[in-house]
Amino acid sequence: MSGYLESVLVLLAINMILAYAAFLPMVAGQLNLGVAAFVAIGAYSGGYASTALGMPPVAASLAGLCVAAALGWIVAFPVLRTRGIYLALATFALNQVVQGTILNLDVVGGAAGYPVAAHIGFPIIAAFTLGVVVLMLALFHTRFGISVTAVSDDERVADVMGLSVRGLQSAAFTLGAALAGLAGALYAHHFNYIEAQNYGVLFSIYIVLYVLLGGTQTVYGPILGAAVFTLLPELLRGSAAWRYVIFACLIIAIMSLRPQGVVTGALLRRLTRQ
Amino acid sequence: MLEQQIVNGVMLGSVYALVAVAFTLAIGVLNFLNFSIPGLFMLAGMLTWFALKSGLPWPLAALLALASGGLLALLVERFTYRLMKHSAHFVPLVTSMAFLILFENLVLIAWGSDLQRVPVPFASVSVTIGSAVVAVPQLIGLGCAVIAVASLDQVLRRTRVGRGLRTIAEDPDTAALLGVPVERVVPVVFVVGGLFTALGGFLFAINYQQASPFMGEEIALKGISAMVIGGMGNIWGAILGGLLIGVIETFSIHWFGARAVDIGVYGVLLAILFVRPTGILGGAIRQARM
Numbered sequence: 001m002s003g004y005l006e007s008v009l010v011l012l013a014i015n016m017i018l019a020y021a022a023f024l025p026m027v028a029g030q031l032n033l034g035v036a037a038f039v040a041i042g043a044y045s046g047g048y049a050s051t052a053l054g055m056p057p058v059a060a061s062l063a064g065l066c067v068a069a070a071l072g073w074i075v076a077f078p079v080l081r082t083r084g085i086y087l088a089l090a091t092f093a094l095n096q097v098v099q100g101t102i103l104n105l106d107v108v109g110g111a112a113g114y115p116v117a118a119h120i121g122f123p124i125i126a127a128f129t130l131g132v133v134v135l136m137l138a139l140f141h142t143r144f145g146i147s148v149t150a151v152s153d154d155e156r157v158a159d160v161m162g163l164s165v166r167g168l169q170s171a172a173f174t175l176g177a178a179l180a181g182l183a184g185a186l187y188a189h190h191f192n193y194i195e196a197q198n199y200g201v202l203f204s205i206y207i208v209l210y211v212l213l214g215g216t217q218t219v220y221g222p223i224l225g226a227a228v229f230t231l232l233p234e235l236l237r238g239s240a241a242w243r244y245v246i247f248a249c250l251i252i253a254i255m256s257l258r259p260q261g262v263v264t265g266a267l268l269r270r271l272t273r274q
Numbered sequence: 275m276l277e278q279q280i281v282n283g284v285m286l287g288s289v290y291a292l293v294a295v296a297f298t299l300a301i302g303v304l305n306f307l308n309f310s311i312p313g314l315f316m317l318a319g320m321l322t323w324f325a326l327k328s329g330l331p332w333p334l335a336a337l338l339a340l341a342s343g344g345l346l347a348l349l350v351e352r353f354t355y356r357l358m359k360h361s362a363h364f365v366p367l368v369t370s371m372a373f374l375i376l377f378e379n380l381v382l383i384a385w386g387s388d389l390q391r392v393p394v395p396f397a398s399v400s401v402t403i404g405s406a407v408v409a410v411p412q413l414i415g416l417g418c419a420v421i422a423v424a425s426l427d428q429v430l431r432r433t434r435v436g437r438g439l440r441t442i443a444e445d446p447d448t449a450a451l452l453g454v455p456v457e458r459v460v461p462v463v464f465v466v467g468g469l470f471t472a473l474g475g476f477l478f479a480i481n482y483q484q485a486s487p488f489m490g491e492e493i494a495l496k497g498i499s500a501m502v503i504g505g506m507g508n509i510w511g512a513i514l515g516g517l518l519i520g521v522i523e524t525f526s527i528h529w530f531g532a533r534a535v536d537i538g539v540y541g542v543l544l545a546i547l548f549v550r551p552t553g554i555l556g557g558a559i560r561q562a563r564m
Contacts, residue, residue, distance in 0.1 A: 031364060078548045085307060086551045089502055093543040096495065100536030111533065201495060205309075205371055212368045241382040248376035252353055252369055259365040 006122050010190050012230045013122075013129040014183045019210040019222035020136050021180035026208070026216050027145075028172035029152030030080075034091030035180050035207045037098035040199035042068040042181025043188040044108050047116035050189065057118035061128075061185035068181020069174055076173040080166065095201050102196040113195040120189040128186060132179060133223065140219040148172055213254060215261020224263050277406040279524050285412045285481065287520020288419040292474035293497030294504065294512035295423055296467035302507025303443045303463050310350045310370040311471050311497070312490030313377030314343050318475030320381050323392045323485040332395035336476050343472025344465045346377075351464040374490075381487040389486040392479045415477040422473060423513055426466065430509070435462055443507070496523070499543040505553030514554060 018035065025032040046064025049055045055063060075094060082090045108114045139145055150158040151168050159165045188194045206229070214225025232250075233243040254262065293315060300308040318339035325335035350373050354366035399410040430436040438459040441449040450456045478493065479485045500519045504511025519539055526538030546553060 031367075082547055082551055085301070085305070085506075086502075086547060088307070089498065090544060090547040092495075093499070093540045093547065096536050096540035097544060100534070100540065104533050104537070202491065209368060209371065212364060239383070241379040244375055244379040245383070248372040248379065251372035252376070255365050255369045255372070256353055 007191075008230070008234055010122050010125055012227060013125045014187050014190075015210065015226040015230045016129050016223055017132050017179050017183040017186070018207045019214065019226040020132060021176045021183060022204075022207045022211045023136075023216065023219075023222040024172045024176035024179070026211055027152060028148045028169050029155075030091075030169065030173060031085075031088040031208070032091045032173070032176060033088050033201060033204045033208065034095040034098075035176070036199040036201065036203040037091075037095040038068045038072055038177040038180035039184035039187075039203070040098060040102055040194075040196060041071055042184030043194045043199075044102060044105075044114060044184075044196075046181070046185025047114055047188040047194060048108060050118040051114075051116055057120045057189045058124060060118065061120065061182060061189060064185030064188075065178050065182040068184070069178035072177020072181075073170065073174040076170045076177075080169050080173065092201055092204070095199075095204055099196055099199055102199075111196070113193060114188075116188045116192050116194065118189055119192060120186060122190075125186050125190060128182065132182070136219055144168075144171075145219070209251065212261060213251060215263040217260060217264045218268055220268070221261050221263040225261070228262075275405075277404050279528050280521060281403070281406040281408055283521030283524035284517055285408075285416060285520070286523060287500075287517035288416045289474045289478045289481075289493065289516075290496045290500045290519050291513045291516025292419050292422070292470045292477070293493055294500035294516045295426065295509050296471040296474075297494075297497055298501045298504075298507055298509055298512040299463050299467045299470075301501070302509075303439050304355060304460065306355065306366050306370075307498075308350070308354070308370050308464075308467065309367060309494075310347075310354075310373035310377070311467065312494030313374040314346055314468050314471045314490070315475040315478075315493055316381065316485075316487060316490035317342050317346065317377055318472035319392075319479040319485040319489050320385065320390070320487065322476050322479040323390045324385070326393050326395060327390075332480070335395075339476040339479075340469055340472045343468035343470075343475070345468075347464040347468025347471075348461055350468075351461050355460055355464070378487050378490075385487070387487055389484055392483045392485055394483055395480070409481070412481050415481055418473065418477065420513075422470060423509055426470075427509060435459060439463065496539065499539060501553075502543055502551075503546050503553055505555040508553070508555045511553055511555035 018039065021038070022032060022035050042064035045067040046060045049063040050057050050060035053060075079087060079090050079094065102108065103111050147158070147163050148168050150161070150163060151165050155165055184194075210225040210229045211222050212225070213228060214223065215221035233240075233247060236243045236246055293311060296311050297308065300306045300311075321342055322335045322339050325338050326332065330338075350370060353373070354369050396411065400407050401410060401413075402408070430439060438449065438454040439462065441452060441454050442456060442459060446456060474493070475490070478489070496519050497516070500515035501512050502515070503518055504513070504515030522542060523535055523539055526535045530538065
């Protein structure tokens with residue numbers, strides 16, 4: 001496998017995990033503009049665990065996942081006190097604060113970036129992605145998937161029906177943070193170098209765009225969104241700027257013509273009908 | 275020294291305030307977080323640079339910047355608010371983000387990614403107030419910002435369009451029932467927002483003598499913070515928030531160094547969101563649709 005092909009496939013795998021990191025809070029009705037903060041936390045704590053503490057890279061990546069999940073769980077308490085656009089803005093501010101903090105942490109190189117020595121190859125990353133996808137498919141075939149959707153459809157009714165609204169919202173937020181942390185740690189161990197500057201709000205926005213492009217109605221949407229977002233720019237030849245111009249026009253066109261995203265429940269039913 | 279920091283903060287803050295007004299108008303009237311605003315800001319700044327570099331006099335540069343802001347805001351309106359009523363609430367947000375990506379990359383293609391030096395159109399004059407030095411162009415910029423917001427306030431209070439806008443802010447469906455021409459009034463929000471943003475971009479380019487394809491992002495994020503801190507949907511709150519953010523920023527740099535700025539500014543934003551999400555001048559929380 002050529003180096004170029006491998007790095008594209010790794011990005012595809014990582015982006016799929018990222019898409020689910022944004023998808024989980026979104027199906028619970030939260031527009032999380034702070035996903036990149038948890039990616040950064042996972043990348044830095046995972047990288048630190050393998051570089052400074054000498055953990056094996058896979059264990060270090062899982063450590064990154066755990067740190068991101070723990071932080072996600074803690075900040076979910078104040079963040080979930082806000083709702084709607086305020087929640088989006090709170091997660092956005094959180095992203096900036098986390099990024100600013102890491103830029104000032106000299107233990108992990110501050111603004112100079114952080115080199116991570118240990119390496120994880122494509123097969124392990126692909127296995128992690130497969131695991132995440134299977135987990136998500138399973139999760140959304142259980143009570144949890146239906147309950148979370150119910151909460152985002154109508155909080156009050158969900159509450160009246162006996163669902164633990166706060167618990168489900170917090171679970172979706174924390175799980176999203178955990179996946180973001182995993183993706184960050186895997187990225188750090190494959191590309192061996194991370195820079196806090198890359199984990200800004202715009203990165204969060206891009207991740208959210210993956211999901212919205214694919215569609216939030218079904219659990220398959222994020223896969224398609226991440227695939228399109230990763231592969232389309234590679235397929236479109238020419239300079240990076242032109243790729244983004246075409247890409248932006250595509251989003252505008254798709255959102256104008258098909259605002260619910262590409263993959264919808266109705267589309268899936270039509271495709272699977274005999 | 276302290277006075278100088280405050281003056282610098284207020285000057286920077288007046289640019290944030292203009293952007294915050296654009297955001298707060300879109301949120302207050304349409305409940306829409308318009309992410310194309312950083313793109314319009316940047317385009318105004320880059321066009322100012324281009325016009326001045328090409329030897330055009332500065333009033334023409336200002337006109338070009340403002341025209342681009344107003345016209346492109348109309349284009350954004352076609353693809354965002356028009357679609358909003360028949361689609362999920364996040365669609366306009368997504369489309370406006372796509373416009374930001376589009377504008378930034380078109381400018382990248384046209385002029386490259388370098389930080390451009392904006393030639394100063396007039397000799398630098400400054401006056402000394404107390405122990406602080408104030409540049410006259412900056413002072414004029416601050417004056418423009420205040421006048422623009424004061425007139426917007428009067429328009430909202432006294433004119434027919436302003437009444438229409440306030441009705442739409444309460445409830446778009448009721449407004450339509452009451453005979454407000456929603457389809458014709460809504461573009462006004464976008465155009466006014468675009469003009470304020472473009473004025474901010476022009477003033478920033480002139481006062482700080484720099485422009486780049488990404489200049490809008492940071493300013494807009496600060497503008498959003500300013501809007502929240504002042505109270506969403508309140509234009510005087512946007513001004514207050516903008517000036518506050520400007521002062522917090524210059525003091526963070528002064529006391530803790532340039533790298534601590536984001537922690538200071540966004541830390542305050544987080545604290546406000548958790549403790550008093552309505553902001554300083556905000557009323558009761560409106561049920562946000564998003």
